[in-house]
Amino acid sequence: MENLALWFQMVLAGLFLSTAVAKWQDMTLHIAIVQDYRIVPKSWSRFFGRAETVVELALAVLLLLGLFRSVALLGAVLLLALYTVAITVNLFRGRTEVSCGCGGAAGTHRLSWWLVLRNAVLMAMAAWASGHVGVLGDLQALFGQASWGEVYGFGFWVIAAMGWLAVLLLALGNELQAIRSKTHELMAKQ
Amino acid sequence: METFLVLSNIGLWIFVAAQLVVVFLLSKLVAQFLNNFRVNQAPAGGAVQPQIVPNVVQVGDLAPAFQEQDQNQKFVRPNDPAGRQTLMVFVRQECAFCEGVVRGLPDLQAAYGGHIRLLVIADERSKVEVLPPEISFLVEPTIFEMYRISKTPTALLIDAQGKIVGVYEGANERQLHAILEGKLQVAATR
Numbered sequence: 001m002e003n004l005a006l007w008f009q010m011v012l013a014g015l016f017l018s019t020a021v022a023k024w025q026d027m028t029l030h031i032a033i034v035q036d037y038r039i040v041p042k043s044w045s046r047f048f049g050r051a052e053t054v055v056e057l058a059l060a061v062l063l064l065l066g067l068f069r070s071v072a073l074l075g076a077v078l079l080l081a082l083y084t085v086a087i088t089v090n091l092f093r094g095r096t097e098v099s100c101g102c103g104g105a106a107g108t109h110r111l112s113w114w115l116v117l118r119n120a121v122l123m124a125m126a127a128w129a130s131g132h133v134g135v136l137g138d139l140q141a142l143f144g145q146a147s148w149g150e151v152y153g154f155g156f157w158v159i160a161a162m163g164w165l166a167v168l169l170l171a172l173g174n175e176l177q178a179i180r181s182k183t184h185e186l187m188a189k190q
Numbered sequence: 191m192e193t194f195l196v197l198s199n200i201g202l203w204i205f206v207a208a209q210l211v212v213v214f215l216l217s218k219l220v221a222q223f224l225n226n227f228r229v230n231q232a233p234a235g236g237a238v239q240p241q242i243v244p245n246v247v248q249v250g251d252l253a254p255a256f257q258e259q260d261q262n263q264k265f266v267r268p269n270d271p272a273g274r275q276t277l278m279v280f281v282r283q284e285c286a287f288c289e290g291v292v293r294g295l296p297d298l299q300a301a302y303g304g305h306i307r308l309l310v311i312a313d314e315r316s317k318v319e320v321l322p323p324e325i326s327f328l329v330e331p332t333i334f335e336m337y338r339i340s341k342t343p344t345a346l347l348i349d350a351q352g353k354i355v356g357v358y359e360g361a362n363e364r365q366l367h368a369i370l371e372g373k374l375q376v377a378a379t380r
Contacts, residue, residue: 032256032257161207168214172213175217179224182221183224
């Protein structure tokens with residue numbers, strides 16, 4: 001259970017880190033997408049876009065380092081819930097042409113119920129992991145009684161690498177999907 | 191023997207991960223390459239077949255959105271909130287022909303400033319810092335990429351709603367005068 005929780009934690013950390021970096025690299029576009037969601041007032045979109053990216057980055061760092069893991073995982077649930085509400089509201093408005101603004105390994109997609117399902121799975125992963133954190137990969141445990149071997153032993157690196165590999169596979173899947181969609185678009189009209 | 195098996199297992203996983211990274215980077219390049227093309231829509235009822243053409247900005251497209259601070263620390267967007275049309279002029283450092291266009295911009299501003307907003311996009315500050323403060327300029331190479339500008343000088347005329355109404359590649363200052371004069375005459379007769 002502890003191993004699975006750590007794997008979920010690393011997957012979420014990798015996802016949040018890649019999306020936060022992608023948003024930060026093109027903040028203008030990200031703010032434009034926040035405005036396009038039509039949830040927060042336009043005058044707040046600049047602040048909201050930046051604040052949400054900073055929170056995402058902070059959560060990714062906490063999850064990667066294994067600091068305040070339960071709190072960070074619950075924070076991840078809340079952040080994902082916020083995104084899911086924004087997507088659902090726009091889906092009910094019929095605005096499926098809006099870009100999700102996910103970025104990074106999460107890819108760039110039009111709004112769909114598939115994104116709601118994906119976020120629900122991620123939220124379930126984070127919520128479950130927050131209740132099953134153990135000593136493995138827990139930096140705070142090092143300040144207590146735990147030894148380096150217990151916290152950052154071989155097992156930790158295997159599980160962490162599997163988590164990051166899963167994120168890489170997800171990113172690869174998104175790129176291949178983008179290539180497939182673009183090829184269809186170009187070939188269908190020829 | 192056992193150590194050898196563990197090491198070969200780790201080596202194999204590193205090899206798999208490295209291969210995945212290479213495949214991911216390759217698929218990213220392919221997706222970027224495909225995004226350089228789009229299908230040119232055939233006119234309704236025409237005999238011309240749709241064709242795959244380079245993905246450059248065209249008349250009728252919405253100008254890609256951005257919001258950047260100009261040299262006066264004012265936020266500027268592709269369309270003018272004051273309701274005027276915007277002449278967006280792209281100039282590059284290595285383009286000798288662009289110097290004449292930049293020198294001619296104050297005259298354009300004096301002649302048409304009441305009806306047209308001038309916005310200069312440059313890749314280097316030295317080219318445009320001679321401009322008077324009433325002509326906004328942005329030193330943002332990313333906007334060249336965003337608008338897929340391959341030749342300079344290029345001027346785009348953008349209406350108040352952010353729609354591109356004119357694309358002028360290689361136009362010099364006299365041609366820009368003539369273009370703006372023609373556009374304003376047409377607008378006046380409507």
